[in-house]
Amino acid sequence: MKFRALSQIVPDPEAFVSAPPDRPQVWSMPPGPIVGLLGLTDFDRMLQQGIPASVLRVVRAGVNLPASEFTWGSRPIERPFADHVRPGAIGNLLRDGSTVVLDVLHRFWEPVGDFCRRLSYEVGLPASATGFVTPANHTGFPFHHDEGGNLLVQTVGSKTWRLREPLADRPLSHETARANKPTEAQWERISQQPPALEVTLRPGDVLWIPRGWLHSGSATDEPSVHVAVGFVPMLSRYWLAGQLVARLDERRAEFAGLRDEVPWGMAQRPELLTSVVADLIKELTAILPLLDSGDAAADIAKEIRKTFLEPPLTPVSAALAGPADPDTAVVMVTESLFAVEGTGDGRVRLVQAAGALTVSGAAAQFVRTRWERDDQEPWCARDLTPEVDEATALGVVQALLKAGIVRRLDRL
Numbered sequence: 001m002k003f004r005a006l007s008q009i010v011p012d013p014e015a016f017v018s019a020p021p022d023r024p025q026v027w028s029m030p031p032g033p034i035v036g037l038l039g040l041t042d043f044d045r046m047l048q049q050g051i052p053a054s055v056l057r058v059v060r061a062g063v064n065l066p067a068s069e070f071t072w073g074s075r076p077i078e079r080p081f082a083d084h085v086r087p088g089a090i091g092n093l094l095r096d097g098s099t100v101v102l103d104v105l106h107r108f109w110e111p112v113g114d115f116c117r118r119l120s121y122e123v124g125l126p127a128s129a130t131g132f133v134t135p136a137n138h139t140g141f142p143f144h145h146d147e148g149g150n151l152l153v154q155t156v157g158s159k160t161w162r163l164r165e166p167l168a169d170r171p172l173s174h175e176t177a178r179a180n181k182p183t184e185a186q187w188e189r190i191s192q193q194p195p196a197l198e199v200t201l202r203p204g205d206v207l208w209i210p211r212g213w214l215h216s217g218s219a220t221d222e223p224s225v226h227v228a229v230g231f232v233p234m235l236s237r238y239w240l241a242g243q244l245v246a247r248l249d250e251r252r253a254e255f256a257g258l259r260d261e262v263p264w265g266m267a268q269r270p271e272l273l274t275s276v277v278a279d280l281i282k283e284l285t286a287i288l289p290l291l292d293s294g295d296a297a298a299d300i301a302k303e304i305r306k307t308f309l310e311p312p313l314t315p316v317s318a319a320l321a322g323p324a325d326p327d328t329a330v331v332m333v334t335e336s337l338f339a340v341e342g343t344g345d346g347r348v349r350l351v352q353a354a355g356a357l358t359v360s361g362a363a364a365q366f367v368r369t370r371w372e373r374d375d376q377e378p379w380c381a382r383d384l385t386p387e388v389d390e391a392t393a394l395g396v397v398q399a400l401l402k403a404g405i406v407r408r409l410d411r412l
Protein backbone atom coordinates (compact mmCIF):
# COMPACT_ATOMS: atom_id res chain seq x y z
CA MET A 1 0.00 0.00 0.00
CA LYS A 2 1.30 3.41 -0.95
CA PHE A 3 0.16 6.06 1.51
CA ARG A 4 0.02 8.91 -0.99
CA ALA A 5 -2.74 10.79 0.86
CA LEU A 6 -2.22 9.74 4.47
CA SER A 7 1.50 10.53 4.33
CA GLN A 8 0.57 14.17 3.65
CA ILE A 9 -1.19 14.53 6.99
CA VAL A 10 0.39 11.90 9.26
CA PRO A 11 4.14 11.31 9.71
CA ASP A 12 3.94 7.53 10.17
CA PRO A 13 0.97 6.30 8.10
CA GLU A 14 1.56 2.60 8.76
CA ALA A 15 1.57 3.07 12.51
CA PHE A 16 -1.50 5.33 12.30
CA VAL A 17 -3.54 2.81 10.29
CA SER A 18 -2.60 -0.17 12.40
CA ALA A 19 -3.29 1.60 15.70
CA PRO A 20 -4.77 5.11 15.57
CA PRO A 21 -3.49 6.92 18.69
CA ASP A 22 -5.95 6.93 21.56
CA ARG A 23 -4.69 10.30 22.77
CA PRO A 24 -4.61 13.53 20.75
CA GLN A 25 -1.56 14.17 18.60
CA VAL A 26 -0.25 17.20 16.71
CA TRP A 27 1.96 16.95 13.67
CA SER A 28 3.60 19.69 11.63
CA MET A 29 3.51 18.48 8.04
CA PRO A 30 4.93 20.18 4.94
CA PRO A 31 2.19 22.70 4.14
CA GLY A 32 2.72 22.66 0.36
CA PRO A 33 0.53 19.71 -0.60
CA ILE A 34 -2.26 20.18 1.94
CA VAL A 35 -3.00 23.88 2.03
CA GLY A 36 -4.39 23.48 -1.51
CA LEU A 37 -7.29 21.45 -0.12
CA LEU A 38 -9.25 24.57 0.84
CA GLY A 39 -8.44 28.26 0.76
CA LEU A 40 -10.43 31.45 1.25
CA THR A 41 -10.92 31.99 -2.47
CA ASP A 42 -12.17 28.41 -2.82
CA PHE A 43 -15.08 29.37 -0.55
CA ASP A 44 -15.72 32.36 -2.83
CA ARG A 45 -15.68 30.17 -5.91
CA MET A 46 -18.11 27.67 -4.42
CA LEU A 47 -20.49 30.42 -3.32
CA GLN A 48 -20.34 31.93 -6.78
CA GLN A 49 -21.17 28.58 -8.38
CA GLY A 50 -24.10 28.09 -6.02
CA ILE A 51 -24.20 26.10 -2.80
CA PRO A 52 -27.47 24.56 -1.61
CA ALA A 53 -28.24 25.63 1.96
CA SER A 54 -28.44 21.95 2.96
CA VAL A 55 -24.63 21.65 2.90
CA LEU A 56 -23.75 24.92 4.62
CA ARG A 57 -24.16 25.96 8.24
CA VAL A 58 -23.51 29.29 9.87
CA VAL A 59 -22.76 29.29 13.57
CA ARG A 60 -22.80 32.44 15.67
CA ALA A 61 -21.84 32.26 19.34
CA GLY A 62 -22.22 28.49 19.22
CA VAL A 63 -25.76 28.59 17.77
CA ASN A 64 -26.77 27.47 14.25
CA LEU A 65 -28.47 30.33 12.42
CA PRO A 66 -31.68 29.57 10.51
CA ALA A 67 -30.98 29.09 6.80
CA SER A 68 -33.41 31.89 5.98
CA GLU A 69 -30.70 34.30 7.19
CA PHE A 70 -28.41 33.36 4.32
CA THR A 71 -30.44 31.93 1.44
CA TRP A 72 -32.11 33.80 -1.40
CA GLY A 73 -35.47 32.80 0.07
CA SER A 74 -38.26 35.08 -1.00
CA ARG A 75 -35.99 37.64 -2.64
CA PRO A 76 -36.63 38.05 -6.36
CA ILE A 77 -34.51 35.27 -7.75
CA GLU A 78 -35.07 32.36 -10.10
CA ARG A 79 -37.25 30.02 -8.05
CA PRO A 80 -35.12 26.85 -8.14
CA PHE A 81 -32.33 28.89 -6.64
CA ALA A 82 -34.30 30.10 -3.62
CA ASP A 83 -32.78 27.53 -1.26
CA HIS A 84 -29.22 28.31 -2.31
CA VAL A 85 -26.80 30.37 -0.28
CA ARG A 86 -26.68 34.11 -0.96
CA PRO A 87 -22.96 35.01 -1.21
CA GLY A 88 -23.42 38.55 0.14
CA ALA A 89 -25.11 37.23 3.27
CA ILE A 90 -22.11 35.03 4.02
CA GLY A 91 -19.78 38.02 3.80
CA ASN A 92 -21.90 39.93 6.32
CA LEU A 93 -22.13 36.98 8.68
CA LEU A 94 -18.36 36.51 8.62
CA ARG A 95 -17.91 40.20 9.38
CA ASP A 96 -20.19 39.61 12.37
CA GLY A 97 -17.91 36.88 13.68
CA SER A 98 -19.86 33.81 12.56
CA THR A 99 -18.18 30.55 11.59
CA VAL A 100 -19.16 29.05 8.24
CA VAL A 101 -19.23 25.27 7.89
CA LEU A 102 -19.28 23.33 4.64
CA ASP A 103 -20.66 19.86 5.32
CA VAL A 104 -19.96 16.83 3.09
CA LEU A 105 -17.23 18.84 1.39
CA HIS A 106 -15.80 15.63 -0.11
CA ARG A 107 -18.97 15.39 -2.22
CA PHE A 108 -18.69 18.71 -4.03
CA TRP A 109 -15.14 20.08 -3.80
CA GLU A 110 -12.98 18.05 -6.16
CA PRO A 111 -9.57 18.39 -4.41
CA VAL A 112 -11.09 17.29 -1.11
CA GLY A 113 -13.13 14.54 -2.80
CA ASP A 114 -10.04 13.13 -4.50
CA PHE A 115 -8.11 13.32 -1.24
CA CYS A 116 -10.83 11.57 0.77
CA ARG A 117 -11.30 8.86 -1.86
CA ARG A 118 -7.62 8.06 -1.76
CA LEU A 119 -7.51 8.28 2.03
CA SER A 120 -10.46 5.88 2.33
CA TYR A 121 -8.60 3.37 0.16
CA GLU A 122 -5.43 3.66 2.23
CA VAL A 123 -7.17 3.51 5.59
CA GLY A 124 -9.86 1.00 4.61
CA LEU A 125 -12.65 3.16 6.02
CA PRO A 126 -14.91 5.71 4.36
CA ALA A 127 -13.44 9.16 5.08
CA SER A 128 -15.50 12.32 4.93
CA ALA A 129 -14.60 16.00 5.19
CA THR A 130 -16.05 19.22 6.56
CA GLY A 131 -14.64 22.70 5.90
CA PHE A 132 -14.62 25.49 8.50
CA VAL A 133 -13.82 29.19 8.20
CA THR A 134 -13.73 31.35 11.33
CA PRO A 135 -12.99 35.10 11.41
CA ALA A 136 -10.10 36.38 13.54
CA ASN A 137 -10.60 36.39 17.31
CA HIS A 138 -13.79 34.31 17.22
CA THR A 139 -14.71 30.88 18.49
CA GLY A 140 -16.56 28.40 16.32
CA PHE A 141 -18.18 25.69 18.39
CA PRO A 142 -18.23 25.21 22.16
CA PHE A 143 -16.76 21.99 23.59
CA HIS A 144 -18.24 18.92 21.91
CA HIS A 145 -17.18 15.55 20.54
CA ASP A 146 -17.77 14.20 17.06
CA GLU A 147 -19.00 10.85 15.76
CA GLY A 148 -15.55 9.45 15.21
CA GLY A 149 -11.87 10.32 15.20
CA ASN A 150 -11.02 13.49 13.27
CA LEU A 151 -7.88 14.77 11.62
CA LEU A 152 -8.01 18.58 11.62
CA VAL A 153 -5.91 19.94 8.78
CA GLN A 154 -5.11 23.65 9.04
CA THR A 155 -4.98 25.27 5.59
CA VAL A 156 -5.17 29.04 6.24
CA GLY A 157 -4.36 31.24 9.25
CA SER A 158 -4.33 29.80 12.73
CA LYS A 159 -6.65 28.44 15.39
CA THR A 160 -6.03 27.57 19.03
CA TRP A 161 -7.57 24.29 20.15
CA ARG A 162 -8.35 23.10 23.65
CA LEU A 163 -9.01 19.42 24.18
CA ARG A 164 -10.48 17.58 27.15
CA GLU A 165 -10.72 13.89 27.97
CA PRO A 166 -13.86 12.01 26.81
CA LEU A 167 -16.85 12.07 29.14
CA ALA A 168 -17.86 8.56 28.07
CA ASP A 169 -15.91 5.57 26.84
CA ARG A 170 -15.80 5.21 23.03
CA PRO A 171 -19.22 6.76 22.26
CA LEU A 172 -21.17 5.13 19.41
CA SER A 173 -22.75 7.15 16.59
CA HIS A 174 -26.27 7.01 18.00
CA GLU A 175 -25.03 8.02 21.45
CA THR A 176 -23.21 11.00 19.94
CA ALA A 177 -26.34 11.99 18.04
CA ARG A 178 -28.19 12.00 21.37
CA ALA A 179 -25.63 14.08 23.26
CA ASN A 180 -22.22 15.38 22.26
CA LYS A 181 -21.76 18.24 24.70
CA PRO A 182 -21.12 18.31 28.43
CA THR A 183 -24.20 18.99 30.56
CA GLU A 184 -24.07 22.06 32.79
CA ALA A 185 -23.16 19.90 35.79
CA GLN A 186 -20.43 18.12 33.84
CA TRP A 187 -19.08 21.44 32.57
CA GLU A 188 -18.96 22.85 36.08
CA ARG A 189 -16.82 19.91 37.11
CA ILE A 190 -14.49 19.60 34.11
CA SER A 191 -13.94 23.31 33.59
CA GLN A 192 -12.14 23.42 36.96
CA GLN A 193 -9.34 21.45 35.31
CA PRO A 194 -6.98 22.86 32.69
CA PRO A 195 -7.48 21.35 29.21
CA ALA A 196 -5.56 18.15 28.51
CA LEU A 197 -4.05 19.85 25.47
CA GLU A 198 -3.86 23.39 24.16
CA VAL A 199 -2.28 23.95 20.79
CA THR A 200 -2.30 26.53 18.01
CA LEU A 201 -2.46 25.09 14.49
CA ARG A 202 -0.84 26.87 11.56
CA PRO A 203 -0.95 25.94 7.86
CA GLY A 204 0.33 22.39 7.46
CA ASP A 205 -0.34 21.46 11.10
CA VAL A 206 -2.60 18.51 11.75
CA LEU A 207 -4.41 17.67 14.98
CA TRP A 208 -5.67 14.14 15.59
CA ILE A 209 -8.71 14.18 17.85
CA PRO A 210 -9.56 10.62 18.88
CA ARG A 211 -13.19 9.56 19.10
CA GLY A 212 -14.94 11.01 22.12
CA TRP A 213 -12.41 13.73 22.96
CA LEU A 214 -14.01 17.11 23.67
CA HIS A 215 -12.63 20.01 21.65
CA SER A 216 -13.22 23.68 20.97
CA GLY A 217 -11.21 26.03 18.75
CA SER A 218 -10.78 29.82 18.50
CA ALA A 219 -9.22 31.70 15.62
CA THR A 220 -6.21 33.74 16.69
CA ASP A 221 -5.76 37.33 15.51
CA GLU A 222 -6.10 36.11 11.92
CA PRO A 223 -8.91 34.22 10.16
CA SER A 224 -8.73 30.44 10.10
CA VAL A 225 -9.65 27.73 7.61
CA HIS A 226 -9.39 24.05 8.38
CA VAL A 227 -10.64 20.80 6.91
CA ALA A 228 -11.79 18.17 9.37
CA VAL A 229 -11.32 14.71 7.90
CA GLY A 230 -13.47 12.26 9.80
CA PHE A 231 -13.56 8.51 10.24
CA VAL A 232 -17.03 7.61 11.46
CA PRO A 233 -17.05 4.61 13.81
CA MET A 234 -20.14 3.23 12.10
CA LEU A 235 -18.22 0.00 11.71
CA SER A 236 -18.13 -0.79 15.42
CA ARG A 237 -18.66 -4.29 16.77
CA TYR A 238 -22.07 -3.05 17.94
CA TRP A 239 -22.95 -2.19 14.34
CA LEU A 240 -21.69 -5.58 13.22
CA ALA A 241 -23.87 -7.33 15.81
CA GLY A 242 -26.91 -5.55 14.34
CA GLN A 243 -25.88 -6.62 10.84
CA LEU A 244 -25.75 -10.26 11.95
CA VAL A 245 -29.21 -10.15 13.51
CA ALA A 246 -30.52 -8.48 10.35
CA ARG A 247 -29.21 -11.45 8.37
CA LEU A 248 -31.06 -14.11 10.35
CA ASP A 249 -33.70 -14.26 7.65
CA GLU A 250 -31.19 -16.20 5.56
CA ARG A 251 -31.84 -19.19 7.82
CA ARG A 252 -35.31 -19.71 6.41
CA ALA A 253 -36.50 -22.66 8.49
CA GLU A 254 -35.18 -21.61 11.85
CA PHE A 255 -36.13 -18.02 11.22
CA ALA A 256 -39.82 -18.73 10.60
CA GLY A 257 -40.73 -18.07 14.23
CA LEU A 258 -39.34 -14.57 14.04
CA ARG A 259 -42.01 -13.72 11.50
CA ASP A 260 -44.71 -13.99 14.16
CA GLU A 261 -46.25 -10.79 15.34
CA VAL A 262 -45.70 -10.09 18.99
CA PRO A 263 -48.97 -10.36 20.95
CA TRP A 264 -51.10 -7.27 20.83
CA GLY A 265 -51.52 -5.23 23.96
CA MET A 266 -47.98 -5.76 25.20
CA ALA A 267 -47.53 -2.12 26.03
CA GLN A 268 -50.18 -2.51 28.72
CA ARG A 269 -48.91 -5.93 29.88
CA PRO A 270 -45.19 -5.79 30.57
CA GLU A 271 -45.24 -9.30 32.11
CA LEU A 272 -46.36 -10.69 28.76
CA LEU A 273 -43.61 -8.77 27.04
CA THR A 274 -41.09 -10.18 29.52
CA SER A 275 -41.88 -13.73 28.54
CA VAL A 276 -41.78 -12.89 24.82
CA VAL A 277 -38.38 -11.27 25.25
CA ALA A 278 -37.08 -14.22 27.27
CA ASP A 279 -38.22 -16.67 24.55
CA LEU A 280 -36.68 -14.53 21.85
CA ILE A 281 -33.33 -14.37 23.61
CA LYS A 282 -33.32 -18.19 23.76
CA GLU A 283 -34.27 -18.44 20.10
CA LEU A 284 -31.60 -15.99 19.00
CA THR A 285 -28.99 -17.84 20.99
CA ALA A 286 -29.93 -20.98 19.08
CA ILE A 287 -30.15 -19.42 15.61
CA LEU A 288 -27.11 -17.10 15.62
CA PRO A 289 -24.56 -19.94 15.53
CA LEU A 290 -26.26 -21.25 12.37
CA LEU A 291 -25.15 -18.20 10.40
CA ASP A 292 -22.25 -18.89 8.07
CA SER A 293 -19.60 -16.38 9.09
CA GLY A 294 -17.98 -16.40 5.63
CA ASP A 295 -21.28 -15.75 3.83
CA ALA A 296 -22.26 -13.06 6.31
CA ALA A 297 -18.85 -11.39 6.01
CA ALA A 298 -18.98 -11.37 2.19
CA ASP A 299 -22.40 -9.80 2.33
CA ILE A 300 -21.50 -7.23 4.94
CA ALA A 301 -18.32 -6.30 3.05
CA LYS A 302 -20.52 -5.42 0.06
CA GLU A 303 -22.62 -3.17 2.29
CA ILE A 304 -19.52 -1.45 3.65
CA ARG A 305 -18.16 -0.87 0.15
CA LYS A 306 -21.29 1.06 -0.73
CA THR A 307 -20.38 3.65 1.91
CA PHE A 308 -17.10 4.58 0.17
CA LEU A 309 -16.94 7.54 -2.16
CA GLU A 310 -17.65 6.53 -5.75
CA PRO A 311 -14.96 6.80 -8.44
CA PRO A 312 -14.61 10.20 -10.09
CA LEU A 313 -16.74 10.15 -13.21
CA THR A 314 -16.88 12.37 -16.24
CA PRO A 315 -20.35 11.16 -17.19
CA VAL A 316 -21.23 13.70 -19.84
CA SER A 317 -18.07 13.58 -21.88
CA ALA A 318 -17.72 9.81 -21.38
CA ALA A 319 -21.27 9.37 -22.66
CA LEU A 320 -21.37 11.89 -25.46
CA ALA A 321 -17.93 13.00 -26.56
CA GLY A 322 -17.23 9.98 -28.72
CA PRO A 323 -14.48 7.40 -28.33
CA ALA A 324 -11.16 8.32 -26.82
CA ASP A 325 -8.44 8.16 -29.40
CA PRO A 326 -5.82 5.39 -29.20
CA ASP A 327 -3.32 8.01 -28.02
CA THR A 328 -5.57 9.63 -25.40
CA ALA A 329 -3.50 9.57 -22.21
CA VAL A 330 -5.18 8.13 -19.12
CA VAL A 331 -4.02 7.37 -15.58
CA MET A 332 -5.15 4.60 -13.30
CA VAL A 333 -7.38 5.59 -10.37
CA THR A 334 -6.15 2.81 -8.10
CA GLU A 335 -8.53 3.78 -5.32
CA SER A 336 -11.56 3.26 -7.56
CA LEU A 337 -11.19 -0.50 -7.06
CA PHE A 338 -11.48 -2.61 -3.93
CA ALA A 339 -9.67 -5.55 -5.49
CA VAL A 340 -8.39 -7.00 -8.73
CA GLU A 341 -8.98 -10.74 -8.82
CA GLY A 342 -7.89 -13.38 -11.30
CA THR A 343 -10.79 -15.57 -12.39
CA GLY A 344 -8.55 -18.58 -13.04
CA ASP A 345 -9.12 -18.52 -16.80
CA GLY A 346 -6.83 -15.59 -17.57
CA ARG A 347 -9.43 -12.91 -17.07
CA VAL A 348 -9.42 -10.40 -14.23
CA ARG A 349 -12.31 -8.97 -12.26
CA LEU A 350 -12.05 -5.31 -11.30
CA VAL A 351 -14.15 -5.11 -8.14
CA GLN A 352 -16.05 -1.92 -7.44
CA ALA A 353 -18.77 -1.10 -4.89
CA ALA A 354 -21.48 -1.48 -7.51
CA GLY A 355 -20.44 -4.69 -9.23
CA ALA A 356 -17.36 -5.64 -11.17
CA LEU A 357 -15.86 -5.24 -14.62
CA THR A 358 -14.19 -8.24 -16.24
CA VAL A 359 -11.27 -7.77 -18.62
CA SER A 360 -10.01 -10.64 -20.74
CA GLY A 361 -7.07 -11.50 -22.96
CA ALA A 362 -3.78 -9.62 -22.98
CA ALA A 363 -5.55 -6.48 -21.72
CA ALA A 364 -6.31 -8.26 -18.44
CA GLN A 365 -2.69 -8.59 -17.37
CA PHE A 366 -1.92 -5.08 -18.57
CA VAL A 367 -4.66 -3.55 -16.41
CA ARG A 368 -3.74 -5.69 -13.43
CA THR A 369 -0.09 -4.64 -13.61
CA ARG A 370 -1.04 -0.99 -13.90
CA TRP A 371 -3.30 -1.28 -10.85
CA GLU A 372 -0.67 -3.07 -8.79
CA ARG A 373 1.94 -0.44 -9.65
CA ASP A 374 -0.32 2.23 -8.16
CA ASP A 375 1.45 5.08 -9.89
CA GLN A 376 0.34 8.11 -11.86
CA GLU A 377 2.13 7.11 -15.08
CA PRO A 378 0.03 7.96 -18.11
CA TRP A 379 -0.73 5.27 -20.69
CA CYS A 380 -3.05 4.92 -23.66
CA ALA A 381 -4.94 2.30 -25.68
CA ARG A 382 -2.08 2.08 -28.14
CA ASP A 383 0.13 0.65 -25.35
CA LEU A 384 -2.02 -2.48 -25.44
CA THR A 385 -1.30 -3.08 -29.13
CA PRO A 386 -0.29 -5.18 -30.98
CA GLU A 387 -1.10 -7.92 -28.41
CA VAL A 388 -4.63 -6.50 -28.35
CA ASP A 389 -6.14 -5.20 -31.57
CA GLU A 390 -6.72 -1.48 -31.63
CA ALA A 391 -10.54 -1.55 -31.56
CA THR A 392 -10.56 -3.89 -28.56
CA ALA A 393 -7.93 -1.80 -26.76
CA LEU A 394 -10.02 1.30 -27.34
CA GLY A 395 -13.09 -0.52 -26.03
CA VAL A 396 -11.23 -1.46 -22.84
CA VAL A 397 -10.14 2.15 -22.25
CA GLN A 398 -13.69 3.33 -22.89
CA ALA A 399 -15.12 0.88 -20.38
CA LEU A 400 -12.52 1.85 -17.76
CA LEU A 401 -13.25 5.54 -18.33
CA LYS A 402 -16.98 4.97 -17.99
CA ALA A 403 -16.46 3.17 -14.67
CA GLY A 404 -14.01 5.79 -13.37
CA ILE A 405 -11.22 3.21 -13.11
CA VAL A 406 -9.02 5.44 -15.26
CA ARG A 407 -9.25 9.14 -15.88
CA ARG A 408 -8.08 11.21 -18.77
CA LEU A 409 -4.86 13.02 -18.13
CA ASP A 410 -6.29 16.16 -19.69
CA ARG A 411 -8.93 16.21 -16.92
CA LEU A 412 -6.48 16.02 -14.02
Ligand SMILES: O=C(O)CCC(=O)C(=O)O
Pocket residue numbers: 099132134139140141146150152215216217218227228
Ligand atom coordinates in the same frame (compact mmCIF):
# COMPACT_ATOMS: atom_id res chain seq x y z
O1 LIG B 1 -13.85 25.17 14.13
C1 LIG B 1 -14.69 24.89 14.98
O2 LIG B 1 -15.05 25.71 15.84
C2 LIG B 1 -15.32 23.56 15.05
C3 LIG B 1 -14.59 22.55 14.27
C4 LIG B 1 -14.73 21.21 14.82
O3 LIG B 1 -15.31 20.97 15.83
C5 LIG B 1 -14.10 20.09 14.09
O4 LIG B 1 -13.40 20.35 13.10
O5 LIG B 1 -14.35 18.95 14.47
Ligand SMILES: [Fe+2]
Pocket residue numbers: 144145146215
Ligand atom coordinates in the same frame (compact mmCIF):
# COMPACT_ATOMS: atom_id res chain seq x y z
FE1 LIG C 1 -15.69 18.88 16.11
